[in-house]
Each structure stands twice: as structure tokens, then as C-alpha cells.
Amino acid sequence: MNFYNQNVMENIKKEYMEINNSPNSNIGVTVGLPNELNFFEWQVTMIGPKDSSYKGGIFILSIKFPQDYPNHPPEVCFQTPIYHVNVNPKKSYNSTGEPLGHVCISTLNWWKPEYKMTEVLINIFGLFYMANPDSPYGIDRANEFRNNRPLYEEKIKYFTKKYANPAYCSIEQKYDDSWDFSYP
Numbered sequence: 363m364n365f366y367n368q369n370v371m372e373n374i375k376k377e378y379m380e381i382n383n384s385p386n387s388n389i390g391v392t393v394g395l396p397n398e399l400n401f402f403e404w405q406v407t408m409i410g411p412k413d414s415s416y417k418g419g420i421f422i423l424s425i426k427f428p429q430d431y432p433n434h435p436p437e438v439c440f441q442t443p444i445y446h447v448n449v450n451p452k453k454s455y456n457s458t459g460e461p462l463g464h465v466c467i468s469t470l471n472w473w474k475p476e477y478k479m480t481e482v483l484i485n486i487f488g489l490f491y492m493a494n495p496d497s498p499y500g501i502d503r504a505n506e507f508r509n510n511r512p513l514y515e516e517k518i519k520y521f522t523k524k525y526a527n528p529a530y531c532s533i534e535q536k537y538d539d540s541w542d543f544s545y546p
Contacts, residue, residue, distance in 0.1 A: 367429055374427050375401045377479045386480065389487040402427045406483065410526065414490045415518035416444075419526030423463075423486070425479075435473035438486065439463035443541035445521040447493040447503050452540040462540070465489070466497055517545055 378401055381393050390409030395401065404425040410416030422441040428434045440449050440463035450464040469477060469485045498504035506514045521543060 370427070370429060370431050371401050374431060378404065381480055381483070386484065389484060391483050391487060393483075396424075402429075408487060408490075410522060411487075411490050415515045416490045416522050416526070418528065419444075419522040420528050421526050423465075432475040432477065435470045435477075436479070436482070437461070438465045438470060438482065440465065443521065443525040443543075445503075445518050445543060446489055447495050447498045447500075447507050448489060450499045451543060452499075464499075466494075466499060471497075517543070520545065 378393060378395075381391075385391070390411065392407045394405045394407075396403055396405050404427075406423040406425060408421045408423065410419035410421065412418075420442070421444055424439050424441055426437045428436065439461055443451070444463075445451075448466040450460050450462060450466070453462045465486055467482075467485050467489065469482050493507055495504035495507045498507075503514070506517075525541075
């Protein structure tokens, strides 16, 4: 690892320690490392808030930092399937090749080097409460959100129970293909 990468790793490690030493009590988030020697990859667990349609769900996310962080944003992806307008539900969904579970939020889209991961995690947690149908992954869900909100919310509850149920969700569980959002 060169000096530049070492400095980047030290900065990421510092942010990791700050998050774990001062957890934000308003959001249900824990941050860990899949490989304790690699601070460039984080694993985040978020609990769906009680006052949202995602309540009770356990959602696993992966965060991968670029070698030039914070000059470029990390890649943040839900590993647990989640029914949301702003989360990519398909493998290789578009021409940019954004991965399955990719999160579309303004903090990451209009990244500034002064942003911190605490802000990113708070904004991702905010997805449990809001959606931006003007920046969707899929027109169908955006139209559903705009035109049939009760059905959209019902699907959130259904797929949260199907994929993020604490009784059978697992950190090791992998979804390699497009998520199945077939609704009965």
C-alpha cells in the first residue's frame, strides 16, 4: 500500500471509529468490517424504523470506498432486497453499470469531499421515510409511488417481511441476480 492509500485508509478508519464510538441514537445503524484488516469495505446493518412501512426489517448494506476517498464517494449498496424507488433492483440495471442494490441519494450523487459517512448513513436511513420519484430506478415504481401510494406502501411491507425478516435474514445470504419483486 502506498503512502497515499495509507492516508486514505487512516481517514476511513477514523470515520469508522467515530461512528462506532458515538452512535446516532436516532437511527438504528451498526457498522462492521467484513475483513477486520480492510477499512475500505464496511458492512452496515440498518433496522427499519417502527414508524415506517419498513418496520422490523433488518437491512444489510455494503460500503466500498475508492482509493482516492474522500475525493470520490463510496459505493453504497443494499445487500438485502428492499422495495424502494431509489434503490437499484436489478443487476446491471443501466448503462452506467450501477450494481444491484445501488443507492441513489443526493449526498452520493453530488458528492463533496467534506461530506462524512455519518451524513451518508443518516441520509440512507432517511430512505425509510421518503422516496424521490424524480430520480428513480424504474419508472413503474415511480409511477406507483405517485399514483397508487397505498399499493406502494403495501408492497414495501410485503417485501420487507419476505426479505428483511429477522427470523430468517442472514448476513451471509447473497442475492446475485435481480431481486424478485413479484407481488401476489
